[in-house]
Amino acid sequence: MAKKTVATLQTGKEGRSYTKVIKMVKSPKTGAYIFDEQMVPNEKVQEFFKK
Template sequence: MAKKVVATLREGKQDGRAYSKVIKMVKSPKTGAYIFDERMVPNEAVKDFFKN
């Protein structure tokens, strides 16, 4: 029974696997303290997120 459930989950949409949660530490211009910028981006755009 469990094998059948796992097989159906893999065949379905894989939208969740197409995205990654990325966290970048950015210095705040107002206070000078560091803040964390968290976003869900597509796997193809991860490198572009960190370049900016």
């Protein structure tokens, strides 16, 4: 199943223009840390981490 996902993301030039970013965020309810994972365009990576 992972091969299908990778194959669909890398078709043409569009697949390489996205980056998977992971940010650790503290939950306001429990105080525990959770991970926020998203696929964002390469030019928006810095904006993702500034939020």
